[in-house]
Amino acid sequence: GEDVEQSLFLSVREGDSSVINCTYTDSSSTYLYWYKQEPGAGLQLLTYIFSNMDMKQDQRLTVLLNKKDKHLSLRIADTQTGDSAIYFCAETKGVYNTDKLIFGTGTRLQVFP
Amino acid sequence: DADVTQTPRNRITKTGKRIMLECSQTKGHDRMYWYRQDPGLGLQLIYYSFDVKDINKGEISDGYSVSRQAQAKFSLSLESAIPNQTALYFCATSDRKQGTNTGELFFGEGSRLTVL
Numbered sequence: 001g002e003d004v005e006q007s008l009f010l011s012v013r014e015g016d017s018s019v020i021n022c023t024y025t026d027s028s029s030t031y032l033y034w035y036k037q038e039p040g041a042g043l044q045l046l047t048y049i050f051s052n053m054d055m056k057q058d059q060r061l062t063v064l065l066n067k068k069d070k071h072l073s074l075r076i077a078d079t080q081t082g083d084s085a086i087y088f089c090a091e092t093k094g095v096y097n098t099d100k101l102i103f104g105t106g107t108r109l110q111v112f113p
Numbered sequence: 114d115a116d117v118t119q120t121p122r123n124r125i126t127k128t129g130k131r132i133m134l135e136c137s138q139t140k141g142h143d144r145m146y147w148y149r150q151d152p153g154l155g156l157q158l159i160y161y162s163f164d165v166k167d168i169n170k171g172e173i174s175d176g177y178s179v180s181r182q183a184q185a186k187f188s189l190s191l192e193s194a195i196p197n198q199t200a201l202y203f204c205a206t207s208d209r210k211q212g213t214n215t216g217e218l219f220f221g222e223g224s225r226l227t228v229l
Contacts, residue, residue, distance in 0.1 A: 004155075006155075008153060030216075031215055031216055033216075033217075035218075040222075041222060041223075042117075042203055042205075042220030042221055042222050042223055043156075043203070043205075043220045044220070045217045045218070048215055048217070088155060088156065092216050100146065100158060100161055100171070101158075101216060101218055102158070102172075103148075103155045103157075104155050105154060105155040106155045106156075
């Protein structure tokens, strides 16, 4: 995922907020995504944001999109130990904008008591 | 049962051997993908297929080939495996319907391949 960059690790205390950042390159991406990968499992879609939105909130999750800077962030409020996982951001590529997803390197979130 | 099933889940093989990873899905999706996951590199797209007659190379297709035997089946082959193909491989599917398609991918549980 050279087109999509993330920091590799984040460590937070249980109950605090976590913020995972991502920079992407394709300004024509229609959707931007956050996927979660738990140990020993495949990726599952956590949330997504349409490119004409600045913010999307879904329970404890807040996604912020800055199209000018091509910056995407995921905020997890009241982080729990069950949130420990690898989080991938992804952008769409292709003529139809959903042809394929390009993933970032993933950020490993570790939550400690 | 999982909607996207990969076999084998784990495989150890030797350099030069031919390996096939298989993927089958019950979601009725027309699009299927193979990704490779390496620590610190995220997921890289190897091949993708929009239907049985449509196969496309991804970012890192060299050393790999694919076959879309049916809408529900998409296999990945390593004709002559080499150690730097040691990785975790994921199959994924998505639905093409325009207007409602957010491009969400549905992943299998992964196939861990080790090439000695």
